[in-house]
Amino acid sequence: MTARYSPEEMLARLVGFETVVGRSNTGLMDFVGDFLKAHGVSCQLLTGPEGDRCNLFATIGDAGLPGYILSGHVDVVPAGEPEWRGDPFHLRREGERLIGRGACDMKGFVAAVLAMVPGLVALPLKSPIHIALSYDEEAGCRGVPHLIAALPSLCTAPAGCIVGEPTGLVPVLAHKGKAALRLVAHGRSGHSSRPDLGVNAIHALLPVLEAAAAQARELERGPQDDRFEPPWSSLQIGTLSGGQALNIIPDRAEAQIEARAIAGVEPRDLLAPIAAMAGEGTEVEWLSSYPALALEPGHPLASLMQELTGRSPLDAVSFGTEAGLFQAAGIASVICGPGDIARAHRPEEYLTRDELHGACEMVLALGRKLAA
Structure with a gap:
């Protein structure tokens, strides 16, 4: 007998896999792949360059017709x-x-989608529903670009994408983009009484850090978009480390800097001048980058989501998602999923039963719409 899971049972199975960002997710993906194949759903696991992590793409219906992607990441932040x-x-x-x-x-959201697979398979879909599961979203959306690059070989160009991040099942039309980089300065250690014999790595970073702080202040006076809070692009020095002891010249210093960009601004462009200031002996590593999302309020996908959820779309949220990457690939995208982002990345993270079942209803409503 083909396995079926209630939404709560499916969520329990998924939570049971410790898919912490940056680690293997093959156990969870194998489980999902076996579940989908048992229900006759075409499914492919797409291994990333890391070798121990993969994306998953599955299609219910005819992949040769334009359909809709239900997208979610399966990695989670640590729980220590x-x-x-x-x-x-x-x-x-x-x-x-x-x-x-x-x-x-x-x-x-992923549990809601999977638990509804038997119901979706039973519908006479006139347009397909695709399931796209990704890895390492929490590290700056590192996994999904590999999946997006493979889409032309997996299906006809989709009509839209629903990214199920927690929004209280309210459709969200826009979010900021983000880029992040790491700067590592190398010096030469020695006793602090003889700075002439060493090279202070922290001092080497100071001009770049001062430029970053000045850029952050300047952005507050730059282009504005009132859909966001704050309405300007922002930049911050997020981490700073270096040195071993007060009386030792630090031979290494590291800073991580991020920028969040309003729609129409390329996130990397905000950090490029900072990276260019790095002097000799300072390494520059781009950690992540994804574009902003901006779906027009009058777009058919916005209207569809209002019909499916019964809720008017929200202009924008401050957090970022993979939706901007799907949009950059030419796929109209929106954010809509169960739960509250304020509960994410916190101890005792939870979803209510009503929220889970509400997501199930939204998924089935999409299936019924495409079967009508």
């Missing part, structure tokens, strides 16, 4: 906080709360 009251990788229920790492961000 002491405030967890139970095993974060074992879903537990307390009242209406389903608690576990990734329950909200964003295995809840």
